[in-house]
Amino acid sequence: MKVSTILSFSALFMASIASAAAPDLANKIDTCVKPGVVALTFDDGPGIYTEQLLTILDKHKVKATFFVLGIAMASNATFPAVLKKVYDQGHQVASHTFNHNPLDQMTVDVMKKEITDNSNAIFNAIGVRPLYMRAPQGACEALCTKTMEEMNQVVSHWNVDSFDWKNRDLPDPVGLSMTQFNDFIVKNGNVATDSFITLQHDIHQFSVEKLTDQVITAVKAKGFRFVTMEECIGKPAYEGVAMKPTGTDGAKPTSPSDNKGATPTGGASMTQVGAWAMGIVALASTLVL
Known part of the structure; x- marks a missing residue:
């Protein structure tokens, strides 16, 4: 050779x-702090399928986390009311920036404006400000992460990507996307040791109407419990709002001032x-x- x-x-x-x-970078979260849970998350909304998604989630008694865009709410006068419905039904609302532009290509001041403008848009819709954010394309390197920490934001990543954004125009997009959940969670996930943060988009019709139902059914059958990002990480979802009581763990509420970068416990991921x-x-x- x-x-x-x-x-x-x-x-x-x-x-x-x-x-x-x-x-991972200090404040970039891609697993939960405890095993046996799955945080179901949706990016890029609110959109025209978001209310339909709420119906599906309610049917399964599942709470999810929505990383929303200010520009989406600005594009449709009805979307702030849709976001209020998301919040009122107990789902977590988080930031995905205002314009969905790459944060790593911005100055610190522009980065801060993206988060602040989106925080304002979310506050105007639901009356609270989010403490969790997800960068567009998940790209938030050292300067971005440091800036988000200074703004008290939890940089939320994922470890299971549905690839609904890539599969939406292909034959059998549901089957292709389910492969990700099957490979990582259903076949190889261990309730005793693993946790997952999944990524979908509520702007893609197939992902809402068909994929979500299959994901929830398969993941529940494996024995995992669905949680919001707040319960996944164990830090408050909103500025000035204490944590909600959790399912069976009874995690103690923490104050927003404690919302610094958290590094999940546990060994190397699968x-x-x-x-x-x-x-x-x-x-x-x-x-x-």
């Missing part, structure tokens, strides 16, 4: 170890462990060859 090939495999191995061992294992296999292959 060529030396360059061996080095290539060795690089893969080292990268895999780094992926498994390296912690994806990280998988990357590590792939690296070991790659290195073993070089030794055999």
